[in-house]
Amino acid sequence: MGETALSYASGVSATALLGETIGENLERTAARFPDREALVDLASGRRWSYAQFDAAVDEVALGLIEAGIGKGDRVGIWAPNCAEWVLTQYATAKIGAILVNVNPAYRTHELGYVIAQSEMRLIVSAVRHRTSDYRAMLAEVGFGQSEQSPRAQQLVFIGEPGWDALVAAGRAADPARLRERAATLGFDDPINIQYTSGTTGFPKGATLSHHNILNNGYFVGEGVGYTEADRVCLPVPLYHCFGMVMGCLAATSHGACMVLPAPAFDPEATLAAVQSERCTSLYGVPTMFIAELDHARFGEFDLSSLRTGIMAGSPCPVEVMKRVADKMHMSEVAICYGMTETSPVSTMTRRDDSLERRTETVGRVMPHLEVEIVAPETGLPVRRGEPGELCTRGYSVMLGYWDQPDRTAEAVDAARWMHTGDLATMDAQGYVNIVGRIKDLVIRGGENVYPREIEEFLYQHPDIADVQVIGVPDEKYGEELMAWIIMRPDAEPLTADQVREYCRGRLAHYKIPRYVHLVDHFPMTVTGKIRKVEMREQALDLLDLHSAAAIRSA
Incomplete structure (x- = not known):
C-alpha cells in the first residue's frame, strides 16, 4: 500500500457470517x-x-x-x-x-x-x-x-x-x-x-x-x-x-x-x-x-x-x-x-x-x-x-x-x-490508532494537540499509575493542557513543576501540561469510559477559569 493510499480498509474473510438467530x-x-x-x-x-x-x-x-x-x-x-x-x-x-x-x-x-x-x-x-x-x-x-x-x-x-x-x-x-x-x-x-x-x-x-x-x-x-x-x-x-x-x-x-x-x-x-x-x-x-x-x-x-x-x-x-x-x-x-x-x-x-x-x-x-x-x-x-x-x-x-x-x-x-x-489514523498496513475524540481535540494557540499522545508519554513516568489529559479554557491561547494524575501506591506526590520538568526537552513546548491535578480516581461511566466532560467541568472550579470559559471564540 503506497503512501498516497486513502485510509480505507475492508475485512476479507474465508469464514462466512452466521445466518441464524x-x-x-x-x-x-x-x-x-x-x-x-x-x-x-x-x-x-x-x-x-x-x-x-x-x-x-x-x-x-x-x-x-x-x-x-x-x-x-x-x-x-x-x-x-x-x-x-x-x-x-x-x-x-x-x-x-x-x-x-x-x-x-x-x-x-x-x-x-x-x-x-x-x-x-x-x-x-x-x-x-x-x-x-x-x-x-x-x-x-x-x-x-x-x-x-x-x-x-x-x-x-x-x-x-x-x-x-x-x-x-x-x-x-x-x-x-x-x-x-x-x-x-x-x-x-x-x-x-x-x-x-x-x-x-x-x-x-x-x-x-x-x-x-x-x-x-x-x-x-x-x-x-x-x-x-x-x-x-x-x-x-x-x-x-x-x-x-x-x-x-x-x-x-x-x-x-x-x-x-x-x-x-x-x-x-x-x-x-x-x-x-x-x-x-x-x-x-x-x-x-x-x-x-x-x-x-x-x-x-x-x-x-x-x-x-x-x-x-x-x-x-x-x-x-x-x-x-x-x-x-x-x-x-x-x-x-x-x-x-x-x-x-x-x-x-x-x-x-x-x-x-x-x-x-x-x-x-x-x-x-x-x-x-x-x-x-x-x-x-x-x-x-x-x-x-x-x-x-x-x-x-x-x-x-x-x-x-x-x-x-x-x-x-x-x-x-x-x-x-x-x-484516528491508519497506517500503510491498515492498522488503526485512536488519537482522541473530535470533542477532545485541544487547540492551543492554533496548534492541534491530541491528549492521547501526552497520556502515553506520561505513562512512562515510574511514579504515575494512570493519567488523563484534557483541555481547559485559557484567555491567551484559547485552551491550555491539564493532566489529571493517579500516583502509584507508595510513590511521592508529583508537583506540577516536576511533571513539566519530566516533559521538557522530550515534548514540544505546546504539549507540556500547564496544570497538574492529583486524584485517587477519575470520573467515569460504569463501563469504564473516562468522563472527560465532567473533568473539564470540575476544572473550571478547581482553577477558577469561569471568566476564560466565558470568552467567545470564532
Missing part, C-alpha cells in the same frame, strides 16, 4: 458440547453444562411467553452480573422479545426515561445493588401500576417468588409454544436496545439485531482463538456490549465457558476466579487491569492458565499492556475498539500481531466490515497517516436509535457509514 446458535452449540460447562456464577456457587444451560434458557423463555410477552415486546433487565442476567439475555432472544439493558447505576430520572422511551412491558430486576434500592425506585417511577401505561406492566424480582414463578410457569408450559415462536423469528429482527450514555441530554437507545451481535461476538471469539476448551472470566458489566456480546456471545458461539467472578468488579474476586476456575481468558477495561496488577495480593494468585483476553472500553496505556502480557501470562491479549452502535467491535488486534502492534494500535478492521477515516469538514477519506474521523460500515451497524430517526440520521449517513466521533 441467537437461539438457533445456542441450540447448535448445546448439541455439540452438551456436557461441557457453559456458565459458572461464583457468587451463588451455581454451574450449568451446555445442555443444562439451554434447558434453563428454555424455561425462562416459555415463562415469558406464558406471561404474555410477544415478539418485539420490550423486556428490561436491571441487575448486576448474575446468572439470571445471562438466562434472560438468551431467553428473550429465543422468543424474539427485545431486551432493554438498564444501567445498574441509573437513578429514577434515567430509569423513568428508558422505561417510557422503550415502552417496556416487563422488567427482570435485582431487589437492590450496593446503595441502590431498585424496588423503591421502580415504585417511585410507577412501573407495574397498569393505570400508568396503556399495556399491563410486570415486575419480576431476581431471588424472589416472582422469578421462581416465572421459571415454574415455563417448566409447566408446552415446549411446542417455543418452537412455534422460533419459527416466526428472523436473524435481522431487533433483539436488544442498549442506551448510550450521552454527555448531554437523555441517552439514545441503540437497537441491535441477532445478526449484529451474534456475528460480532462470534468474530471476536475467532480473533482470540476460542474453542470449547476456553474459560472466559467476565468481570465487565453484562449490561454493556463488552459483557453480553464480546463475552457471552463470543463464548457460547464457540462452546466456551462463561465465568462470572462477582456481581460487580472486584479485583481480588477476579484474580481468585481466574485461579480457581483455570480461566484461559480475562476481560477488562484498562482501569480494571491496573487495579488487578497493583492489588496487594496480586503475587499470591496462580494466573498461569491465562493465555488471552480482551482490553477495551477506553484507550489502553502501552505500559499497562506490557505488564498484562508479562505478569498475567496473557501473551495473546487483544485490544478491541468499537462502540455500542457497531455491536460493538470494528477493529481488533490479532494473535500473531507483535507486541508493538498490540500496544500502539487498536488493530485492523474486523472480518466482513469496512472502516474509513474521513476529514470531518468534507466527509472524504484522508491519506494514510493523516488524522480524521473513524467510520464503520457493514453487518455490525445498528438498526438505528429506538424511535429516534432524526438522531439515527445524524450518526449513520446515507451510505450506511456509522460516524464514531473518534479521531
Whole structure:
C-alpha cells in the first residue's frame, strides 16, 4: 500500500457470517458440547453444562411467553452480573422479545426515561445493588401500576417468588409454544436496545439485531482463538456490549465457558476466579487491569492458565499492556475498539500481531466490515497517516436509535457509514490508532494537540499509575493542557513543576501540561469510559477559569 493510499480498509474473510438467530446458535452449540460447562456464577456457587444451560434458557423463555410477552415486546433487565442476567439475555432472544439493558447505576430520572422511551412491558430486576434500592425506585417511577401505561406492566424480582414463578410457569408450559415462536423469528429482527450514555441530554437507545451481535461476538471469539476448551472470566458489566456480546456471545458461539467472578468488579474476586476456575481468558477495561496488577495480593494468585483476553472500553496505556502480557501470562491479549452502535467491535488486534502492534494500535478492521477515516469538514477519506474521523460500515451497524430517526440520521449517513466521533489514523498496513475524540481535540494557540499522545508519554513516568489529559479554557491561547494524575501506591506526590520538568526537552513546548491535578480516581461511566466532560467541568472550579470559559471564540 503506497503512501498516497486513502485510509480505507475492508475485512476479507474465508469464514462466512452466521445466518441464524441467537437461539438457533445456542441450540447448535448445546448439541455439540452438551456436557461441557457453559456458565459458572461464583457468587451463588451455581454451574450449568451446555445442555443444562439451554434447558434453563428454555424455561425462562416459555415463562415469558406464558406471561404474555410477544415478539418485539420490550423486556428490561436491571441487575448486576448474575446468572439470571445471562438466562434472560438468551431467553428473550429465543422468543424474539427485545431486551432493554438498564444501567445498574441509573437513578429514577434515567430509569423513568428508558422505561417510557422503550415502552417496556416487563422488567427482570435485582431487589437492590450496593446503595441502590431498585424496588423503591421502580415504585417511585410507577412501573407495574397498569393505570400508568396503556399495556399491563410486570415486575419480576431476581431471588424472589416472582422469578421462581416465572421459571415454574415455563417448566409447566408446552415446549411446542417455543418452537412455534422460533419459527416466526428472523436473524435481522431487533433483539436488544442498549442506551448510550450521552454527555448531554437523555441517552439514545441503540437497537441491535441477532445478526449484529451474534456475528460480532462470534468474530471476536475467532480473533482470540476460542474453542470449547476456553474459560472466559467476565468481570465487565453484562449490561454493556463488552459483557453480553464480546463475552457471552463470543463464548457460547464457540462452546466456551462463561465465568462470572462477582456481581460487580472486584479485583481480588477476579484474580481468585481466574485461579480457581483455570480461566484461559480475562476481560477488562484498562482501569480494571491496573487495579488487578497493583492489588496487594496480586503475587499470591496462580494466573498461569491465562493465555488471552480482551482490553477495551477506553484507550489502553502501552505500559499497562506490557505488564498484562508479562505478569498475567496473557501473551495473546487483544485490544478491541468499537462502540455500542457497531455491536460493538470494528477493529481488533490479532494473535500473531507483535507486541508493538498490540500496544500502539487498536488493530485492523474486523472480518466482513469496512472502516474509513474521513476529514470531518468534507466527509472524504484522508491519506494514510493523516488524522480524521473513524467510520464503520457493514453487518455490525445498528438498526438505528429506538424511535429516534432524526438522531439515527445524524450518526449513520446515507451510505450506511456509522460516524464514531473518534479521531484516528491508519497506517500503510491498515492498522488503526485512536488519537482522541473530535470533542477532545485541544487547540492551543492554533496548534492541534491530541491528549492521547501526552497520556502515553506520561505513562512512562515510574511514579504515575494512570493519567488523563484534557483541555481547559485559557484567555491567551484559547485552551491550555491539564493532566489529571493517579500516583502509584507508595510513590511521592508529583508537583506540577516536576511533571513539566519530566516533559521538557522530550515534548514540544505546546504539549507540556500547564496544570497538574492529583486524584485517587477519575470520573467515569460504569463501563469504564473516562468522563472527560465532567473533568473539564470540575476544572473550571478547581482553577477558577469561569471568566476564560466565558470568552467567545470564532
